[in-house]
Amino acid sequence: MLPVQKFAALGAFIGLFLAGSVAAADNPPADTAAQKALAKDAVCTTCHNESWRVPILSLYQTKHGNRADPKAPNCQSCHGQSTGHQQDPAGVHPEVVFGVKSKNVSSAEDRNGTCLGCHKTGLRMHWSGSEHESRDVSCSNCHTVHIANDPVLSKATQPEVCYACHKTQRAQTHRISTHPILAGKMACSDCHNPHGSTGPKLLVKNSVNETCYTCHAEKRGPFLWEHSPVVDDCTNCHTPHGSTNAPLLKARVPWLCQECHSGDHGAAINSGANLLNGNATTINGMLPPANQSPRTQTNARACLNCHVLIHGSNHPAGAKFQR
Ligand code: HEC
Ligand code: HEC
Ligand code: HEC
Ligand code: HEC
Ligand code: HEC
Ligand code: HEC
Numbered sequence: 104m105l106p107v108q109k110f111a112a113l114g115a116f117i118g119l120f121l122a123g124s125v126a127a128a129d130n131p132p133a134d135t136a137a138q139k140a141l142a143k144d145a146v147c148t149t150c151h152n153e154s155w156r157v158p159i160l161s162l163y164q165t166k167h168g169n170r171a172d173p174k175a176p177n178c179q180s181c182h183g184q185s186t187g188h189q190q191d192p193a194g195v196h197p198e199v200v201f202g203v204k205s206k207n208v209s210s211a212e213d214r215n216g217t218c219l220g221c222h223k224t225g226l227r228m229h230w231s232g233s234e235h236e237s238r239d240v241s242c243s244n245c246h247t248v249h250i251a252n253d254p255v256l257s258k259a260t261q262p263e264v265c266y267a268c269h270k271t272q273r274a275q276t277h278r279i280s281t282h283p284i285l286a287g288k289m290a291c292s293d294c295h296n297p298h299g300s301t302g303p304k305l306l307v308k309n310s311v312n313e314t315c316y317t318c319h320a321e322k323r324g325p326f327l328w329e330h331s332p333v334v335d336d337c338t339n340c341h342t343p344h345g346s347t348n349a350p351l352l353k354a355r356v357p358w359l360c361q362e363c364h365s366g367d368h369g370a371a372i373n374s375g376a377n378l379l380n381g382n383a384t385t386i387n388g389m390l391p392p393a394n395q396s397p398r399t400q401t402n403a404r405a406c407l408n409c410h411v412l413i414h415g416s417n418h419p420a421g422a423k424f425q426r
C-alpha cells in the first residue's frame with residue numbers, strides 16, 4: 104500500500120472505531136477503554152489527521168498507539184494538555200514540542216522528562232549523568248515515534264541514526280576490516296548502551312574485554328600462558344569499528360608487535376634459541392645485517408608463523424605462544 108492509502112485506511116478504521124462506541128453499548132469493557140483512549144486523541148487528530156504535512160497517525164501502528172494497552176500514552180501524555188494550542192494553534196504551541204528542527208522545540212530536559220515518566224528503568228538506569236544526557240542529546244534525537252518502524256530499533260537502520268553525529272565511526276565502518284555492521288548483522292548497540300552504562304565509553308559491560316567476551320568467549324581463556332596485553336585490553340591491538348589492517352588490527356604485524364617488543368629476539372638468539380637462520384627482525388636492538396637474504400628477513404617479520412596462539416596458550420610448552 105502507498106503511505107497515503109495506508110493513512111486513509113487508518114482514518115476509516117478510526118472512524119469505525121469511534122462510531123462503534125456510540126452504537127454498541129454491549130461492547131466488552133476492554134474495547135470501551137480502548138475507544139475512550141482513542142476518543143481522547145480526537146482533540147488533536149481533528150486537525151492532525153491523515154492529511155497533516157508529516158505522518159502523524161502512523162503512531163497507531165506502534166506500541167504507543169496500541170489503544171488496548173492502558174499503559175500506552177495518548178497524544179497529551181507526550182505533548183501535554185496543550186489547551187491554548189487547541190484554541191489558537193498558530194499563536195500557542197503545545198507544551199512539549201519534540202521536533203528537533205522546530206523553532207519551538209522544548210528543552211532537552213522537558214522532552215526527556217516526558218519519556219522518562221514511563222521509561223526510567225531497564226536500559227535507562229544510568230541515563231542520568233551519561234555522556235549523551237550531559238551533552239543535551241535527547242530521546243527524540245535517536246527515536247522517531249510517529250512512524251511504524253523506529254529506525255534506531257533495527258540493526259540494519261540504527262547505524263545511520265548514530266552516524267548523524269558520529270562521522271568518524273561512519274568512516275571507520277567503511278574500511279576493509281570491520282565488524283559486520285554495514286552488512287546489517289551487528290549494530291552499535293551490540294557493544295554500546297546509548298542510554299548510559301557503568302563501563303567506559305557507554306559500553307554494555309564494565310570493561311572493553313567483558314564486552315568482547317560476550318561474543319568472543321574463547322578469547323577469555325583461562326590460559327596456562329597468558330599474553331598480558333590481551334588480558335589487559337583487546338584494544339591494545341584491535342580497533343572495534345574498522346581498520347585497514349585485517350583482522351581489525353591497529354597496525355600491521357610486525358610493527359604491531361614491535362611497538363612493545365623491540366629487540367627481544369636478540370635476547371632469544373643470544374640465549375641460544377635456534378634463530379640464527381636470520382629469522383629475527385632485530386639483533387640486540389639493531390636491524391638484521393644487510394647481507395641476509397630478503398627472504399629470511401621477510402620470514403622473520405611474519406611473527407605469527409611461529410607465535411600462532413597470540414591470545415594465549417594451554418600447551419605446557421606454549422610459553423612463547425608457539426603452540
Ligand atoms: C484547531 C486545529 C488544531 C488542534 C485541535 C491541534 N493542533 Fe497542533 N497544530 C495545528 C497547527 C495549524 C499547527 C502548525 C502551527 C504552526 O506551524 O504555526 C500545529 C502544530 C503542532 C505541533 C508542532 C509544533 C511546532 O512548533 O513544531 C505539535 C507537536 C502539535 N501541533 C500537537 C498537537 C497536539 C498534541 C494537539 C492536541 C492536544 C493539537 N496539536 C491540537 C493545529 C491544531
Ligand atoms: C510517545 C510520545 C508521543 C505521543 C504519544 C505522540 N507524540 Fe507527537 N511527537 C512526538 C515526538 C517525539 C515527535 C517528534 C517527531 C517524531 O519523533 O516522530 C512528535 C511530533 C509531533 C508533531 C509535529 C509534526 C510536525 O508537523 O513537524 C505533531 C503535530 C504531533 N506530534 C502530534 C501528535 C498527535 C496528534 C498525537 C496523538 C495521536 C501524538 N502526537 C502522540 C511524541 C509523541
Ligand atoms: C504514558 C507512558 C509512556 C510515555 C510518556 C512514553 N512511552 Fe514509550 N512506551 C510506553 C509503552 C506502554 C510501551 C510499550 C511497552 C511494551 O509493550 O513493551 C512503550 C514502548 C516504547 C518503545 C519500544 C517500542 C518498540 O517497538 O519496541 C520505545 C523506543 C519508546 N517507548 C520510546 C519512548 C519515547 C522516546 C518517549 C518520549 C518521546 C516515550 N516512549 C514516551 C509508554 C510510554
Ligand atoms: C543515542 C541514541 C539514543 C538515545 C539518546 C535514546 N535511545 Fe532509546 N534506544 C536506542 C537504541 C539504539 C535502542 C535499541 C537498544 C537495543 O536494542 O539494545 C533503544 C531502545 C529503547 C527502548 C526499547 C528497549 C527497552 O528498553 O525496552 C526504549 C523504551 C527507549 N530506547 C527509550 C528511550 C528514552 C526514554 C530515551 C531518553 C531518556 C532514549 N531511549 C534515548 C537509542 C537511543
Ligand atoms: C564490537 C563492539 C563495538 C561496536 C559494534 C561499536 N563500538 Fe563503538 N566502541 C567500542 C569500544 C571498545 C570503544 C572504546 C575503545 C575505542 O575507542 O577504540 C568504542 C568507542 C566508541 C566511541 C568513542 C570514541 C572515542 O574516541 O572516544 C564512539 C563515539 C563510538 N564507539 C560509537 C559507535 C557507533 C556509532 C557504533 C555503530 C556504528 C559503534 N560505536 C559500534 C566498541 C564497539
Ligand atoms: C544528536 C547527536 C548524537 C546522536 C544521534 C548520537 N550521539 Fe553519541 N554522542 C554525542 C555527543 C555530543 C557525545 C559526547 C562526546 C562527543 O562529543 O563525541 C556522544 C558520545 C558517544 C559515545 C562516547 C561516550 C564516551 O564516553 O566518550 C558513544 C560510545 C556514543 N556516543 C554512541 C552513540 C551511539 C551508539 C549512537 C546511536 C545509537 C549515538 N551515539 C547517537 C551525540 C550523539
Ligand code: HEC
Pocket residue numbers: 280281282283289293294311314315316317318319337338341342343349350351
Ligand atoms: C555482538 C557480538 C560481538 C561482540 C560484542 C564483539 N564481536 Fe568481534 N566479531 C563478531 C562477529 C559476528 C564477527 C565476524 C565473524 C565472521 O565474519 O566470521 C566478529 C569478528 C571479529 C574479529 C575478526 C575480524 C575479521 O576481519 O576477521 C575481531 C578481531 C573481533 N571481532 C574483535 C572484537 C573485539 C576486540 C571486540 C570487543 C571490543 C568484539 N570483537 C566484540 C561479533 C562480536
Ligand code: HEC
Pocket residue numbers: 312315316319322323330332333334336337338339340341350352356407411413414
Ligand atoms: C597482542 C595483540 C592482540 C591483542 C591484545 C588481542 N588480539 Fe586478537 N588478534 C591479534 C592478532 C595478531 C590476530 C590475527 C591472528 C592471525 O592472523 O593468526 C588476532 C585475531 C583475532 C580474531 C580473529 C581470529 C581469531 O582468532 O578468532 C579475534 C576474534 C580476536 N583477535 C579477538 C580478540 C579479543 C576478543 C581480544 C581481547 C580479549 C583480542 N583479540 C586481543 C592480536 C591481538
Ligand code: HEC
Pocket residue numbers: 330331332339340356359360361362363364406407410413422423424
Ligand atoms: C601492547 C604491548 C604488546 C603488544 C602489541 C604485543 N605484546 Fe607480546 N607481550 C607483551 C608483554 C607485556 C608480554 C609479557 C612480557 C613478560 O612477561 O616479560 C608479552 C609477551 C610476549 C611473548 C612471550 C614472551 C616471554 O618472554 O614469555 C611473546 C612470544 C610475544 N609477546 C609475542 C608477541 C607478538 C608476536 C606480538 C604481535 C602479534 C605481540 N607480542 C604484541 C606486550 C605486547
Ligand code: HEC
Pocket residue numbers: 357360361364367368369370371372374376377378382384402403404405406407408409410423
Ligand atoms: C621462525 C620462528 C619465529 C619468528 C618468525 C618469530 N619468532 Fe619470536 N621467538 C621464536 C622462538 C623459537 C622463541 C623462543 C625462544 C626461547 O624459547 O627462548 C621466540 C621468542 C620470542 C619472544 C620472547 C623474548 C625472548 O627473547 O625470549 C618474543 C617477545 C618474540 N619472540 C617476539 C617475536 C616477534 C615480535 C616476531 C616478529 C617480528 C617474532 N617473534 C618472530 C620464534 C620466532
